Amino acid sequence: MSTLASFIAGLPKAELHVHHVGSASPRVVAELAARHPDSRVPTDPERLSEYFTFTDFAHFVRVYLTVVELVRDAEDVWLLTYEIARDLARQRVRYAELTVTPASSTSRGIPDVAFLEAIEDARRSAERDFGTVLRWCFDIPGESGLPAAEETTRIATELGPDGLISFGLGGPEIGVPRERFKPYFDRAIAAGLHSVPHAGETTGPETVWAALTSLRAERVGHGVSAVQDPRLLEYLAEHGVPLEVCPTSNVATGAVPDLASHPLPELVKAGVTTTINSDDPPMFGTDLNTEYAVAARLLGLDAAGLAELAKRAVTASFLDAPGKARLTAEIDDYLATWHAA
Numbered sequence: 001m002s003t004l005a006s007f008i009a010g011l012p013k014a015e016l017h018v019h020h021v022g023s024a025s026p027r028v029v030a031e032l033a034a035r036h037p038d039s040r041v042p043t044d045p046e047r048l049s050e051y052f053t054f055t056d057f058a059h060f061v062r063v064y065l066t067v068v069e070l071v072r073d074a075e076d077v078w079l080l081t082y083e084i085a086r087d088l089a090r091q092r093v094r095y096a097e098l099t100v101t102p103a104s105s106t107s108r109g110i111p112d113v114a115f116l117e118a119i120e121d122a123r124r125s126a127e128r129d130f131g132t133v134l135r136w137c138f139d140i141p142g143e144s145g146l147p148a149a150e151e152t153t154r155i156a157t158e159l160g161p162d163g164l165i166s167f168g169l170g171g172p173e174i175g176v177p178r179e180r181f182k183p184y185f186d187r188a189i190a191a192g193l194h195s196v197p198h199a200g201e202t203t204g205p206e207t208v209w210a211a212l213t214s215l216r217a218e219r220v221g222h223g224v225s226a227v228q229d230p231r232l233l234e235y236l237a238e239h240g241v242p243l244e245v246c247p248t249s250n251v252a253t254g255a256v257p258d259l260a261s262h263p264l265p266e267l268v269k270a271g272v273t274t275t276i277n278s279d280d281p282p283m284f285g286t287d288l289n290t291e292y293a294v295a296a297r298l299l300g301l302d303a304a305g306l307a308e309l310a311k312r313a314v315t316a317s318f319l320d321a322p323g324k325a326r327l328t329a330e331i332d333d334y335l336a337t338w339h340a341a
Contacts, residue, residue: 008289013310016277017277018280018288021067022280030044030045032071041066052282052285054252081126084098091289095323097136167196171198178210196220198222212241220244222244243273245274246276273312
């Protein structure tokens with residue numbers, strides 16, 4: 001392991017854009033598939049890498065939904081959530097805002113209260129056992145339309161658990177205008193939730209503008225097409241709206257052709273606040289440590305630069321002020337110890 005890779009492996013980190021089902025490791029996906037043998041998903045972890053090879057974003061969504069179908073009861077939900085926390089803790093992720101799509105589970109027959117009890121019990125157990133703090137972003141699966149938006153909003157505003165802090169919109173962008181979901185975001189924001197929709201991943205900067213104006217986005221999931229609009233870059237920089245950038249994901253889904261072409265350096269040069277995230281890591285053959293290594297290459301970062309990148313995610317998070325101070329201090333202490341060694 002290189003010196004920089006060793007530094008990344010031990011660096012305390014926050015992750016702001018990582019999906020619940022999309023974080024299921026091959027081991028967990030195989031276990032869920034074995035529980036439900038009628039599924040099309042392979043039960044052999046080694047075959048999953050081939051299964052998780054995507055031709056485009058639409059293909060990714062289709063495969064993703066086959067994994068969603070493996071989560072059929074509260075026990076599945078608990079296992080998935082707890083094991084995600086275990087994998088995050090192994091990477092020194094101290095705090096994560098996990099994007100959860102409750103409507104995908106309730107529409108498949110899991111009672112809403114049972115679903116919420118499962119993720120909350122797993123969250124508390126994981127914090128006790130691993131020290132990793134989880135918070136939830138409940139997101140609308142855009143491909144499921146307004147009925148799913150209503151269901152997500154109902155659960156978030158009427159049943160919202162203690163760990164819920166934000167409200168999002170995921171799934172395809174093409175053919176799913178952000179403006180359509182304004183009434184649901186208005187209700188969620190009125191209930192005290194932060195707005196963090198996906199935008200500008202597979203569509204142009206107009207989708208990011210719509211997320212900002214119609215959905216009052218405080219952070220934007222992906223947002224990489226913002227580089228096509230200098231006025232948008234200026235707005236994001238001036239108003240301090242962070243982007244949740246997921247480099248390997250963007251290549252895997254065809255949003256950008258390859259890592260060498262990724263617009264991360266242009267976003268940083270324009271003064272836009274950028275955080276580094278893993279999105280659906282096992283599906284894309286990555287993890288947050290790998291994404292930090294990618295960012296180090298693209299941006300020419302050393303250990304101090306990587307520590308600043310980690311602190312940027314803490315600042316952009318919705319963690320409370322004491323929690324931010326503790327995690328920032330932990331990063332600073334780690335860097336100082338690294339230099340001293």
